Amino acid sequence: MTTASSGRRVVIGVGNEYRRDDGFGPLVVAALADRRTREPGLAAVELRTSDGEPARLLDLWAGADLAVVVDAVRDGGDAPGRRYELVLDELDGLGGDASASSHGIGLGSTVALARVLDRLPRRLVVLAVSGHEFGFGVELTPQVAAMVQPVARRAAELLDLRDP
Amino acid sequence: MTHRSDRTLDVRALARVEGEGAMHIRVRDGAVDDVRLEIYEPPRFFEAFLRGRRYTEPPDITARICGICPVAYQMSACAAIEDACGVQVGGSIAALRRLLYCGEWIESHTLHIYLLHAPDFLGYPSALDMAKDRRDLVERGLALKKAGNDILELLGGRAIHPVNVRVGGFYRVPLPRELIPLRDTLRAALRQALDTVQWVAGFDFPDFHHDHELLALTTPGRYAIESGTVATTGGRGFPPQQFEDHVIEEHVPHSTALHAHLAGRGAYLTGPAARYTLNRRWLSPLATQAATAAGMGADCRNPYRSVVVRAVETVYAVEEALRLIDEYEPPVRPYLDVPGRAAVGYGATEAPRGILFHRYGLDADGLVTSARIVPPTSQNQAAIEDDLRRFVAARLDLDDERLTRECEQAIRNYDPCISCATHFLDLTVDRE
Numbered sequence: 001m002t003t004a005s006s007g008r009r010v011v012i013g014v015g016n017e018y019r020r021d022d023g024f025g026p027l028v029v030a031a032l033a034d035r036r037t038r039e040p041g042l043a044a045v046e047l048r049t050s051d052g053e054p055a056r057l058l059d060l061w062a063g064a065d066l067a068v069v070v071d072a073v074r075d076g077g078d079a080p081g082r083r084y085e086l087v088l089d090e091l092d093g094l095g096g097d098a099s100a101s102s103h104g105i106g107l108g109s110t111v112a113l114a115r116v117l118d119r120l121p122r123r124l125v126v127l128a129v130s131g132h133e134f135g136f137g138v139e140l141t142p143q144v145a146a147m148v149q150p151v152a153r154r155a156a157e158l159l160d161l162r163d164p
Numbered sequence: 165m166t167h168r169s170d171r172t173l174d175v176r177a178l179a180r181v182e183g184e185g186a187m188h189i190r191v192r193d194g195a196v197d198d199v200r201l202e203i204y205e206p207p208r209f210f211e212a213f214l215r216g217r218r219y220t221e222p223p224d225i226t227a228r229i230c231g232i233c234p235v236a237y238q239m240s241a242c243a244a245i246e247d248a249c250g251v252q253v254g255g256s257i258a259a260l261r262r263l264l265y266c267g268e269w270i271e272s273h274t275l276h277i278y279l280l281h282a283p284d285f286l287g288y289p290s291a292l293d294m295a296k297d298r299r300d301l302v303e304r305g306l307a308l309k310k311a312g313n314d315i316l317e318l319l320g321g322r323a324i325h326p327v328n329v330r331v332g333g334f335y336r337v338p339l340p341r342e343l344i345p346l347r348d349t350l351r352a353a354l355r356q357a358l359d360t361v362q363w364v365a366g367f368d369f370p371d372f373h374h375d376h377e378l379l380a381l382t383t384p385g386r387y388a389i390e391s392g393t394v395a396t397t398g399g400r401g402f403p404p405q406q407f408e409d410h411v412i413e414e415h416v417p418h419s420t421a422l423h424a425h426l427a428g429r430g431a432y433l434t435g436p437a438a439r440y441t442l443n444r445r446w447l448s449p450l451a452t453q454a455a456t457a458a459g460m461g462a463d464c465r466n467p468y469r470s471v472v473v474r475a476v477e478t479v480y481a482v483e484e485a486l487r488l489i490d491e492y493e494p495p496v497r498p499y500l501d502v503p504g505r506a507a508v509g510y511g512a513t514e515a516p517r518g519i520l521f522h523r524y525g526l527d528a529d530g531l532v533t534s535a536r537i538v539p540p541t542s543q544n545q546a547a548i549e550d551d552l553r554r555f556v557a558a559r560l561d562l563d564d565e566r567l568t569r570e571c572e573q574a575i576r577n578y579d580p581c582i583s584c585a586t587h588f589l590d591l592t593v594d595r596e
Contacts, residue, residue, distance in 0.1 A: 016228060017228065018209075018210075018213075018228045018229075051232075053232065053275065054279065054291075055275060055279065055306055055309050055310075055313075056313065058306070059310065059313065109290065109291075109292050112292050113291065113292045113295055113302075116292065116295045116296055116299065117295060117299060117302065117303065117306070136209035136210075136213075137209070
């Protein structure tokens, strides 16, 4: 793990905006970009989107002080919009990698790979919301769409920014 | 070990294939009765989604179909729309497009070789397990892949779904000095790419061959990437405008994807092995030398050896990127004007996985009236199923677990971009 403080903070929205609820992560990043127009403190935060491809994720978060990854997940339940907040040590167990994102290696394995390669950020937090529909389309399930702003607010809190 | 004469084998969540899908194998009376690769094809969704959009939008929208090959979608879309509008893009803009495409080839091929395919050959369940033992190899792969990523970031504006591409060219083109840092990266990448060829050439390749017709773009004088005429090993040659006269797509009951075949012939394969077989003579001397040293002959008909072709093509893409950077002179304007008009246009480029065909119909207001997208994976689907039928038939004595694992590996030979496609890839072997 990176130990030196870089001061770098990055938010990574994982997903595909044309796969219904999988577009949640990019939409949260878009919401943060909108907040940035009102909150100068966000100017120093990198806002990125990713399809979850592992090598790119490693590049995006390696060396960061804080990486906040926002993603939609399938939790096997029937409560779309349920929120999850996971920190680094909780992510290693996510080896099952059942994700709607179009990538071959899931977030859990990517975290494990980053650990082996010393490419983890100093602090990694995943803000996830359970999705329901991952077919083709741009409309989110209402319960998932309702979580975009709350999760953006939580990301801003994690980034140690004042919540207006 | 299972020795039943009838059985069904299910393999869930076929890992390390981009995206998701399903495979079903049915065995009856000790013989393979049915092999079906199920793919839920997103281009159909995008074709409908594009209708009514401005003619300038397809490059950006279709880039979202696949996170691994967005440039391919952008380039085929631009080619088709420019064809409809009667504009031919050449010179420095075309060279920059080729450079951008080289970046995607480097990224995509390296991802597949190091994180998806090599673990199969070396007996690791995953890239993670390989990294625990051979961190040096994975580090080399990531460094090589990053060289492609750097090209995409610089030219495309960002690595995923590049935003700098537009119909007619680019929104902004780089100054020559902006490309200079890439040269050092690419020189290091060339060494890594050559080492990669040498490394994968030492893998143990199962003995398996097919005789499918192979189809690729060709461009005399250079290895076709962003443009060319379609050629086949059966001697056919036709421009992208005639693609649909020669490639027939039809629905099959088990898949939402269409199955493609060559009119009057049958299943065929597109992709690295087809490109290599049809265009080997246009590889650079260094790439040719690397291929020869790796034991590659005039053609590639063993799907397992496709990993070597990807490595050779990566050498070529790195070299070609260096050449394009060395010869780069900025265009006077970053894009050509492309006025919309009522017409139909056709475009085909070589995505990392094979030919990607686009057709758009436009009306006089510049709106898209029809769209047709034929990705490489759906073109290859029938041939993959045919190969898997023979592959499974020769391995029926294996227990379900091992047969499943070997089928997964066999499918990965074709690098199916089911992400262009689908949710989970589940494998089912029915032995009843």
